[in-house]
Amino acid sequence: MSIVTVQLGQCGNQIGFEVFDALYSDSHCPQGLCSKRENEVYQASCKERFFSEEENGVPIARAVLVDMEPKVINQTLSKAAQSGRWKYGQHSCFCQKQGSGNNWAYGYSVHGPRHEESIMNLIQKEVEKCDCLSGFFIIMSMAGGTGSGLGAFVTQNLQDHYSNSLKMNQIIWPYGTGEVIVQNYNSILTLSHLYRSSDALLVHENDAVHKICAKLMNIKQISFSDINQVLAHQLGSVFQPTYSMEGSYHYRRNPLGELMENLVPHPEFKMLGIRNIPQMSENSLAYSTFTWAGLLKHLRQMLISNSKMEEGIDWQVRPPLSRLPTLGKVSLNRELHFNTSIANLVILRGKDVHSADLGGFKDPALYTSWLAPVNAFNVWKTQRAFSKYEKSAALVSNSQFLLKPLDTIVGKAWNMFASKAYIHQYTKFGIEEEDFLDSFTLLEQVVASYCNL
Amino acid sequence: MTQSVVVQVGQCGNQIGCCFWDLALREHAAVNQKGIYDEAISSFFRNVDTRVVGDGGNISKGKICSLKARAVLIDMEEGVVNEILQGPLRDVFDSKQLITDISGSGNNWAVGHKVFGRLYQEQILEKLRKSAEHCDCLQCFFIIHSMGGGTGSGLGTFLLKVLEDEFPEVYRFVTSVYPSGEDDVITSPYNSILAMKELNEHADCVLPIDNQSLFDIISKIDLMVNSGKLGTTIKPKSLVTSSAGALKKQHQKPFDAMNNIVANLLLNLTSSARFEGSLNMDLNEISMNLVPFPQLHYLVSSLTPLYTLADVNIPTRRLDQMFSDAFSKDHQLIRADPKHSLYLACALMVRGNVQVSDLRRNIERLKPSLQFISWNQEGWKTSLCSVPPVGHSHSLLALANNTCVKPTFMELRERFMRLYKKKAHLHHYLQIEGMEESCFMEAVSSLSTLIEEYNQLDATRSMPVEDLPRLSVAV
Numbered sequence: 001m002s003i004v005t006v007q008l009g010q011c012g013n014q015i016g017f018e019v020f021d022a023l024y025s026d027s028h029c030p031q032g033l034c035s036k037r038e039n040e041v042y043q044a045s046c047k048e049r050f051f052s053e054e055e056n057g058v059p060i061a062r063a064v065l066v067d068m069e070p071k072v073i074n075q076t077l078s079k080a081a082q083s084g085r086w087k088y089g090q091h092s093c094f095c096q097k098q099g100s101g102n103n104w105a106y107g108y109s110v111h112g113p114r115h116e117e118s119i120m121n122l123i124q125k126e127v128e129k130c131d132c133l134s135g136f137f138i139i140m141s142m143a144g145g146t147g148s149g150l151g152a153f154v155t156q157n158l159q160d161h162y163s164n165s166l167k168m169n170q171i172i173w174p175y176g177t178g179e180v181i182v183q184n185y186n187s188i189l190t191l192s193h194l195y196r197s198s199d200a201l202l203v204h205e206n207d208a209v210h211k212i213c214a215k216l217m218n219i220k221q222i223s224f225s226d227i228n229q230v231l232a233h234q235l236g237s238v239f240q241p242t243y244s245m246e247g248s249y250h251y252r253r254n255p256l257g258e259l260m261e262n263l264v265p266h267p268e269f270k271m272l273g274i275r276n277i278p279q280m281s282e283n284s285l286a287y288s289t290f291t292w293a294g295l296l297k298h299l300r301q302m303l304i305s306n307s308k309m310e311e312g313i314d315w316q317v318r319p320p321l322s323r324l325p326t327l328g329k330v331s332l333n334r335e336l337h338f339n340t341s342i343a344n345l346v347i348l349r350g351k352d353v354h355s356a357d358l359g360g361f362k363d364p365a366l367y368t369s370w371l372a373p374v375n376a377f378n379v380w381k382t383q384r385a386f387s388k389y390e391k392s393a394a395l396v397s398n399s400q401f402l403l404k405p406l407d408t409i410v411g412k413a414w415n416m417f418a419s420k421a422y423i424h425q426y427t428k429f430g431i432e433e434e435d436f437l438d439s440f441t442l443l444e445q446v447v448a449s450y451c452n453l
Numbered sequence: 454m455t456q457s458v459v460v461q462v463g464q465c466g467n468q469i470g471c472c473f474w475d476l477a478l479r480e481h482a483a484v485n486q487k488g489i490y491d492e493a494i495s496s497f498f499r500n501v502d503t504r505v506v507g508d509g510g511n512i513s514k515g516k517i518c519s520l521k522a523r524a525v526l527i528d529m530e531e532g533v534v535n536e537i538l539q540g541p542l543r544d545v546f547d548s549k550q551l552i553t554d555i556s557g558s559g560n561n562w563a564v565g566h567k568v569f570g571r572l573y574q575e576q577i578l579e580k581l582r583k584s585a586e587h588c589d590c591l592q593c594f595f596i597i598h599s600m601g602g603g604t605g606s607g608l609g610t611f612l613l614k615v616l617e618d619e620f621p622e623v624y625r626f627v628t629s630v631y632p633s634g635e636d637d638v639i640t641s642p643y644n645s646i647l648a649m650k651e652l653n654e655h656a657d658c659v660l661p662i663d664n665q666s667l668f669d670i671i672s673k674i675d676l677m678v679n680s681g682k683l684g685t686t687i688k689p690k691s692l693v694t695s696s697a698g699a700l701k702k703q704h705q706k707p708f709d710a711m712n713n714i715v716a717n718l719l720l721n722l723t724s725s726a727r728f729e730g731s732l733n734m735d736l737n738e739i740s741m742n743l744v745p746f747p748q749l750h751y752l753v754s755s756l757t758p759l760y761t762l763a764d765v766n767i768p769t770r771r772l773d774q775m776f777s778d779a780f781s782k783d784h785q786l787i788r789a790d791p792k793h794s795l796y797l798a799c800a801l802m803v804r805g806n807v808q809v810s811d812l813r814r815n816i817e818r819l820k821p822s823l824q825f826i827s828w829n830q831e832g833w834k835t836s837l838c839s840v841p842p843v844g845h846s847h848s849l850l851a852l853a854n855n856t857c858v859k860p861t862f863m864e865l866r867e868r869f870m871r872l873y874k875k876k877a878h879l880h881h882y883l884q885i886e887g888m889e890e891s892c893f894m895e896a897v898s899s900l901s902t903l904i905e906e907y908n909q910l911d912a913t914r915s916m917p918v919e920d921l922p923r924l925s926v927a928v
Contacts, residue, residue: 010732010733014731069454069455069733069735070454070492071454071492071729071733072729072733075729097454097455097589097590098455098590098592098735098737099733099735099737099738101735101737101738101740101741102737102738102741102742102834103737103741145738145741175813176831177813177816177817177820177831177833178816178831178832178833178834178835179732179833179834179835180738180742180834181742181743181798181829181832181833181834182741182742210809210810210813213810214810219810220810221808221810221811222808222809222810223731223808223809223810224731224732224808224809224837225731227809410923411920411923412830412831414921414923414924415827415828415920415921416828416829418828418921419745419827419828420746421745421746421797421828421829422741422744422745424746424747425740425741425744440924441924441926444923444924444925444926445926448926
């Protein structure tokens with residue numbers, strides 16, 4: 001089953017390119033560490049999911065590129081074409097001349113309705129190329145105007161027109177110290193709207209990925225390109241093919257559907273975080289060996305202590321001894337050491353994958369009480385190694401991972417809202433104070449829900 | 454891609470404008486080696502086939518034939534515009550895009566605004582409409598003028614209202630040169646205050662510039678060049694402090710060098726919109742991020758490194774130094790000290806080989822020494838443009854919405870009151886039809902309201918930063 005990706009805005013398009021590039025490179029990687037047949041089936045599965053075929057054999061990404069100004073799309077298209085290995089469809093982009101000015105209201109209320117038909121037509125065309133549609137990735141940032149505002153609008157439209165298909169929004173969480181001054185407003189408006197129309201929000205935090213580049217990849221002068229590549233690697237490690245029930249040579253057909261089923265049991269809890277291990281520069285990789293036991297031990301502790309990467313993990317954090325519900329509302333001011341999960345999905349790729357012991361993840365102490373641990377934890381595997389890592393593991397988690405970032409953004413947006421700063425820029429385009437208040441209310445609810453897990 | 458139109462009004466406006474067009478041409482020539490008319494050039498230039506008679510002949514793609522600036526030149530005396538039309542840039546300007554008169558405005562805002570405004574309103578509208586028609590997607594008008602004289606100040610602000618009415622969706626960015634204390638035009642305080650009211654009401658964004666600061670910056674550059682310690686050499690080609698042509702600097706009028714700084718400001722301001730980068734910033738994002746309340750739209754600018762403005766080859770100092778300098782009061786284009794005042798918002802527009810980690814590192818480093826208003830503690834807007842300025846590896850333009858503009862406004866009001874109390878020269882204004890004493894009173898009142906807003910913001914500095922109680926929801 002295929003996934004159609006909608007890339008929105010500068011961020012969405014820049015990342016989208018890296019994602020397809022990573023997926024392609026991995027599926028054509030000679031070091032699959034498995035049999036030729038296995039490799040071929042893996043490749044075919046990846047291809048069906050993310051690429052369609054052209055006459056001359058060059059794979060075309062199943063993607064629609066949308067931006068309100070032309071520079072980034074032009075760059076993205078040419079970068080893909082230059083690689084000579086894959087490309088974007090010639091008529092898969094929608095572009096305007098003037099951007100959204102970092103204004104969510106402009107992206108949502110002006111560009112959205114104005115270009116609804118054109119954009120949905122493009123998406124329809126891409127969908128028609130699929131034999132069987134699993135769902136959509138929507139890649140967007142929260143901080144800007146197009147990705148955030150138009151992204152929210154498009155997601156809503158997808159819900160209306162493709163109600164049987166799943167939508168996963170890949171959301172880029174901006175740097176805490178600001179890329180855009182009104183990023184907190186744009187973020188809360190985006191999140192509250194997406195919460196109503198999306199099926200899952202997979203969050204990628206710029207700050208976290210930046211640290212990975214600095215500490216683990218040892219990159220001195222980190223560019224957005226570096227950040228996007230790490231992000232693409234993380235995404236690839238989740239969505240590249242994995243075995244279905246039948247095991248070797250048989251790959252899961254509907255990862256998106258199964259992921260949703262496993263990880264989003266309740267519509268109130270849609271925020272998913274992603275972690276992977278190991279993550280290092282190619283130079284270091286040559287000198288490293290891994291064991292599943294070691295990798296999984298670290299990954300489990302990353303989950304429990306809410307660590308964003310494999311360095312600097314707090315090993316003191318332990319699951320609570322009893323799972324009795326806490327009395328009264330848990331105060332956020334108290335350091336939340338232990339990260340409670342609703343559901344987790346671990347993806348293992350590489351040598352001897354069947355020997356990996358995942359008992360640590362099945363411990364009921366990690367989870368809330370309302371799902372039986374056997375339902376709360378799932379694992380996907382393949383022997384085929386991912387992107388030169390002999391063994392690698394990824395974790396997609398519906399847990400309190402994003403509680404603190406969410407709470408922080410809501411707090412900052414609230415402080416700014418109280419002063420009414422910048423509000424005139426939004427009311428100019430039809431987003432009123434009530435809309436802001438609705439967003440705050442919805443998100444406070446989400447914060448409270450996650451807090452009280 | 455969008456286009457912008459530059460409207461240069463008065464002597465100062467036109468001289469700065471002339472520098473700007475010279476630099477813009479040189480920048481595009483350096484970047485666009487193949488001579489193809491691309492979207493970046495089209496933001497400021499039309500491509501015209503001069504063999505076609507009449508108004509047609511706009512070529513949208515292909516090789517560059519003849520570039521015409523998207524500009525309207527307005528002056529109520531002929532001297533400056535004539536000089537431009539006889540100089541090396543004469544072919545860049547469309548002769549139909551000029552409005553001139555002979556008598557000048559006599560350093561009288563009322564003459565510029567009321568007399569010439571009324572007289573030339575139709576013509577102005579016609580030229581503006583024409584220039585808009587030539588644009589695929591007009592995003593912004595850049596108005597360049599001085600505040601202290603008559604034409605730039607009066608007629609320049611008159612056309613703000615015209616632009617607002619005729620093109621309500623197009624941004625109005627105004628570069629205003631404020632008179633310094635030793636200004637030789639006696640009536641400059643009157644002109645400035647009367648113009649300020651118009652800027653308050655009809656501009657989207659104002660970039661105030663101060664002649665004294667420009668002069669200080671030029672002096673600093675000269676000092677660096679002549680000190681000889683740093684082993685400087687004259688660069689063969691870079692954006693020079695001299696005006697059109699790569700001539701030696703010795704016999705330059707000081708204004709040329711100063712105008713070049715302002716021209717560089719405009720070039721850098723628009724670089725991220727014209728050229729590619731990993732984090733683009735369009736012109737409409739400037740207003741969105743830096744103007745939290747409609748009245749507070751005055752942005753203090755600073756350019757670093759200073760030597761990008763000079764024809765010299767000073768060895769590259771550490772990148773981080775560039776960021777530090779942007780916040781020092783020596784680099785601001787008006788007399789202001791943002792570090793010791795309150796920031797409402799700050800934008801950093803970087804060009805060249807600078808990546809996001811450099812940006813983040815410097816923001817982290819400088820943040821503790823800057824004071825941001827309580828509701829915008831992380832009020833940073835950043836952009837990264839890959840194309841550096843000609844002949845240099847990187848540069849930074851910082852735009853600050855900061856209460857440090859307040860002293861400039863207060864001084865202006867002070868100078869105004871000194872004159873006004875004695876009713877000095879007032880009759881020159883009152884004899885113009887449509888001018889009454891109430892005009893002056895309203896203008897001062899408008900300025901005082903603005904100053905009061907900044908006062909109130911400053912007052913919050915001493916208050917502790919507290920998080921407000923959040924909405925409580927039933928669980």
